[in-house]
Amino acid sequence: MKKEYSETEIKIKTAAKSLFLKKGYSATTTREIAKESEINLALLNYYFTSKWKLFEIIMFETLFEFLSKMVEVYNDEKTSLEEKIKLTCEKYIDMTIAEPLLPTFVLNELKNNPTSFLKMPSTKMIMSSRLVAQYQEGVKKGIYTQVEPIHFVTNIMSLIVFPFMCSPILKKMEKLNTKEFNTLMLERKKSIPKWIIKMIKK
Amino acid sequence: MKKEYSETEIKIKTAAKSLFLKKGYSATTTREIAKESEINLALLNYYFTSKWKLFEIIMFETLFEFLSKMVEVYNDEKTSLEEKIKLTCEKYIDMTIAEPLLPTFVLNELKNNPTSFLKMPSTKMIMSSRLVAQYQEGVKKGIYTQVEPIHFVTNIMSLIVFPFMCSPILKKMEKLNTKEFNTLMLERKKSIPKWIIKMIKK
DNA sequence: TTTTTTATTAATCATTTGTTTAATTCAATT
């Protein structure tokens, strides 16, 4: 039972999300949000009560959308482990190229406010996913080396996400513009699955 | 020619760094810094002109200190590539356990202000380091697979740093307290070098 | 000691910020 948002509410949410991603919660003012979404300042509180409430809604929806997409791949019944890894890379690299500010934003706000997001859409779904089960099957069969599943999952995400978070540094180091940087990231769609397989294979 | 700081200046800088790391630049107020460092509010501007100038000094010193330590390992003449990887993991994991908020803080502020840190202590030193040269030698000899050095360097840092940035998520997923989380990270001191070697070996 | 410079303080200023208000416009219902 998703809430239906009016046109105005959507305008506010869209502008707010864009600004929060770019500047973070604290550096974003309600007046900026009002200006960007072309609504009157008072409407923000009229519809969302407070800046913080608005932020919570946006954060929750963003995390939920992301986790849903991820778990979808992780739990696919038809695909093998190696296919899942490949699909994860492809999907998530595309997603991050489309919204490159999101990972740093999320992890930073989560750091600033670790408790307030305990209501976060269940993260347990990852460790109990088919991806993890398939990895553990492989370990039993002696195909893969024995490593804690949490490391396995973390490694995949690390190799995918972290380079995006370092984009200001990487761009400077290699004198890349955004397009060139994205090309570099797209290369990793093919490389990361190979690396991961090599890491876990005996 | 490092600037000599008075006792008061050090008190201000220490408190400011701690608060900036915890809450970020925007969410930290000058009054908080004054209170935490037990100095009068006006002294902040007396010694550092403005909040932003103080921030820039702290940011520069922090980055410089970190990069120096890293390049030190990267350029060691005595060690082999595999030893360098091992030492990097050990050193950097210890450093991050000691100051776990730093990576997210740095990358987030860098995102918010990518241009202002172009004066950043030369990042080129990494790509021209002995570590990278040794990797490329290995590629020529046919020991390692041919991958762009930038990917090689990025992968090492990704596997080391990203898990720390995800600590709020990992802690929740596995129901870990800080001590247990750190144990998990310490495990990676031994694992990551193995994984990296597997990744690059033919 | 006297003078001068430096360090520290409390008080204040001018903006900015999140939020609220009361009035007005707009749309739907009777």
Next chain:
DNA sequence: AATTGAATTAAACAAATGATTAATAAAAAA
């Protein structure tokens, strides 16, 4: 057409914030 309720607006409020001032205390130089 009249009435009711929701949507929108301009104006204002109270608190917070970065910065400055002018006065005082402490330290250094004369």
